[in-house]
Amino acid sequence: MNWSRKWINPVLDKEFRLRMRTPRSSISLLAYILVLGLIALGFIYITLYLGNQGNQSFNSGAGRMMFYVLSFAQLVLIAFMAPALTAGVISGEREKQTLSMLLTTQQSSSTIILSKLFSSLSFMTLIIVATMPIYSIVFLYGGISLKQMIFIFLFYLFVMLLLGSLGVLFSTLFKRTMVAVIVTYGVALCIFLLTGLLYLFIMSIVQRSYYSMPSTATTYSFVGYILGLNPAGALISLFEPSFSKQAFMLRNGNLNSNAPIQLWQEFVLVYSVVIIASLWISIRRIRPVARRKSKDQDNQAPALETSASDHS
Amino acid sequence: MIDIQHLSKRYGNFDALKDINLYIPEGTVFGFVGPNGAGKSTTMSILATLMLPTSGIAKVDGFDVTQHPKEVRKRIGYMPDFFGVYDQLKTTEYLHFYGASYNIPRGEREKLIPQLLELVNLSDKSDVYVDSLSRGMKQRLCLARCLIHDPKVLILDEPASGLDPRARIEMREILKELKQMGKTIIISSHILPELAEMVDEIGVIEHGQMVAQGRVADIQSRLRVKKVLHVRAMEREEELAARLQDEAMVSAVLSDNTGIHVHFGGGDLEQVQLLQKIISWGYAVISFHEAQTNLEDVFLEITKGGPAV
Numbered sequence: 001m002n003w004s005r006k007w008i009n010p011v012l013d014k015e016f017r018l019r020m021r022t023p024r025s026s027i028s029l030l031a032y033i034l035v036l037g038l039i040a041l042g043f044i045y046i047t048l049y050l051g052n053q054g055n056q057s058f059n060s061g062a063g064r065m066m067f068y069v070l071s072f073a074q075l076v077l078i079a080f081m082a083p084a085l086t087a088g089v090i091s092g093e094r095e096k097q098t099l100s101m102l103l104t105t106q107q108s109s110s111t112i113i114l115s116k117l118f119s120s121l122s123f124m125t126l127i128i129v130a131t132m133p134i135y136s137i138v139f140l141y142g143g144i145s146l147k148q149m150i151f152i153f154l155f156y157l158f159v160m161l162l163l164g165s166l167g168v169l170f171s172t173l174f175k176r177t178m179v180a181v182i183v184t185y186g187v188a189l190c191i192f193l194l195t196g197l198l199y200l201f202i203m204s205i206v207q208r209s210y211y212s213m214p215s216t217a218t219t220y221s222f223v224g225y226i227l228g229l230n231p232a233g234a235l236i237s238l239f240e241p242s243f244s245k246q247a248f249m250l251r252n253g254n255l256n257s258n259a260p261i262q263l264w265q266e267f268v269l270v271y272s273v274v275i276i277a278s279l280w281i282s283i284r285r286i287r288p289v290a291r292r293k294s295k296d297q298d299n300q301a302p303a304l305e306t307s308a309s310d311h312s
Numbered sequence: 313m314i315d316i317q318h319l320s321k322r323y324g325n326f327d328a329l330k331d332i333n334l335y336i337p338e339g340t341v342f343g344f345v346g347p348n349g350a351g352k353s354t355t356m357s358i359l360a361t362l363m364l365p366t367s368g369i370a371k372v373d374g375f376d377v378t379q380h381p382k383e384v385r386k387r388i389g390y391m392p393d394f395f396g397v398y399d400q401l402k403t404t405e406y407l408h409f410y411g412a413s414y415n416i417p418r419g420e421r422e423k424l425i426p427q428l429l430e431l432v433n434l435s436d437k438s439d440v441y442v443d444s445l446s447r448g449m450k451q452r453l454c455l456a457r458c459l460i461h462d463p464k465v466l467i468l469d470e471p472a473s474g475l476d477p478r479a480r481i482e483m484r485e486i487l488k489e490l491k492q493m494g495k496t497i498i499i500s501s502h503i504l505p506e507l508a509e510m511v512d513e514i515g516v517i518e519h520g521q522m523v524a525q526g527r528v529a530d531i532q533s534r535l536r537v538k539k540v541l542h543v544r545a546m547e548r549e550e551e552l553a554a555r556l557q558d559e560a561m562v563s564a565v566l567s568d569n570t571g572i573h574v575h576f577g578g579g580d581l582e583q584v585q586l587l588q589k590i591i592s593w594g595y596a597v598i599s600f601h602e603a604q605t606n607l608e609d610v611f612l613e614i615t616k617g618g619p620a621v
């Protein structure tokens with residue numbers, strides 16, 4: 001009883017209740033698992049019956065392949081789900097005209113923002129956990145360690161936190177949920193696609209100038225840092241630690257030194273800053289903030305006004 | 313209890329409030345009157361710490377709304393002009409949520425909530441979803457919500473808007489009870505006549521400026537209209553109305569199908585003389601009595617004259 005009072009604040013309690021009482025939640029959970037399940041079944045079908053016709057076994061290589069496919073599918077699903085679940089948390093209350101009453105209670109701005117984010121994240125975590133049985137198919141075939149699996153799930157959690165914080169931020173900044181949702185999807189698109197395309201584009205330019213030079217020693221280039229901003233790049237580097245090395249290299253070859261940084265490490269570092277900044281701004285902006293007026297300004301304002309009224 | 317000094321609020325380059333000054337002592341019921349867009353809601357949201365003033369000071373119980381918003385929030389119960397409810401919550405859960413948001417322990421809430429529901433006559437609705445309540449019930453529920461942390465000050469922005477006459481009377485009864493509990497209440501409304509018997513003071517705001525403020529009786533006496541006399545004659549009412557227009561103490565004459573309303577500036581003696589005159593003119597008078605000047609008349613009188621009053 002004591003711990004729950006400490007950890008479940010009223011806003012969180014209300015969010016949990018409201019979320020689990022709408023049929024939408026169970027429907028989205030069902031839809032999510034159906035989509036991921038279909039992808040898994042489709043993959044098995046393709047590899048078993050259409051793929052290698054001679055060798056009909058689903059070996060550990062295929063198990064690994066399926067894990068990758070599922071993981072990417074999951075990443076894309078998260079990218080679609082997180083903005084939809086978080087971009088309305090504040091603006092939705094504003095539109096339903098409940099926000100002003102919530103803001104006049106004793107709950108602090110940070111409690112409100114963090115509870116809203118936490119409740120959305122909890123629901124997403126529930127969905128991710130519910131997809132575990134699908135992943136268990138992978139374990140039937142082997143090729144993936146439990147540790148890798150845990151890392152991938154932690155990575156998902158981080159991506160959800162990132163998109164969730166951005167969703168909450170735009171939900172706080174924009175009056176209309178529609179606008180907040182669109183902007184959040186826009187930013188998510190930048191993070192998921194733009195960084196990848198930018199990487200390919202700049203890589204091709206740098207490579208061209210590299211090959212036109214006489215020396216052809218393999219070196220690391222800054223271009224790899226761009227891929228580190230991409231969730232897919234970071235995800236692959238979690239599967240294959242050698243991927244980071246390749247991302248930074250301008251041509252195939254072998255370098256003995258390690259990559260400047262693992263892509264996923266860079267991803268976590270950079271976006272942690274984004275998460276903290278988004279949440280900080282949200283907390284600052286949900287209520288009007290009093291600029292700490294200096295004393296003399298305080299005294300000046302009424303003085304000016306009285307002199308103005310004297311004239312009239 | 314509430315102290316507003318030189319309060320101004322700008323939206324872009326539009327002045328919503330211009331140098332408002334207002335002092336409301338503890339235990340006073342203050343009626344805040346003004347036409348649409350006058351700045352009532354703006355003033356109230358500043359008091360409720362939801363909006364920052366552009367300049368000036370607003371204090372509640374000695375705490376500045378911009379410097380100590382948390383202390384202010386503890387002391388006020390705010391009911392916005394438009395509000396929504398979380399429709400997936402039941403009535404008691406709804407009150408529990410707000411109670412918990414004001415850090416009231418669960419045990420205390422369990423005792424408090426039935427009392428509040430009793431106060432606003434919603435005891436029989438304690439276990440239904442808020443969604444299924446009628447508008448008037450939601451309004452009363454919202455009032456109960458305002459009271460959950462026993463605030464000293466109630467800021468009610470048009471609590472009776474959109475209610476049918478019966479629900480308004482109920483709302484008024486509840487407010488009377490709150491007044492007896494010693495709360496300081498600011499209430500804005502468009503239906504002032506119904507508040508007349510319960511507000512102690514009114515403030516009239518127009519175009520962001522306070523145009524009149526004080527005890528209801530004082531404001532009434534400051535107006536040109538001292539009384540409204542209601543006259544009904546058996547026949548030839550229009551002719552009578554035209555003749556009354558020319559009388560010395562009469563400032564305006566309005567006639568409708570209920571009779572003639574004469575805005576009369578004289579005292580009792582002049583009133584007697586007027587009646588004698590009408591009878592001497594040969595009209596068959598059915599009734600001749602002093603209509604109660606209600607706040608609506610006061611309101612119309614003040615606002616039509618502009619800030620000059």
Ligand SMILES: Nc1ncnc2c1ncn2[C@@H]1O[C@H](COP(=O)(O)OP(=O)(O)OP(=O)(O)O)[C@@H](O)[C@H]1O
Nearest residue numbers: 323326328346347348349350351352353354355393
């Ligand atoms: N967010 C806003 N942005 C710009 N102007 C605003 C905003 N809110 C209010 N106003 C303007 O400020 C003025 C005062 O509005 P306010 O809501 O305080 O009026 P009111 O007295 O409550 O009117 P009503 O009786 O219609 O409720 C209006 O002219 C309105 O157009």
Ligand SMILES: [Mg+2]
Nearest residue numbers: 352353393469
């Ligand atoms: Mg209003």
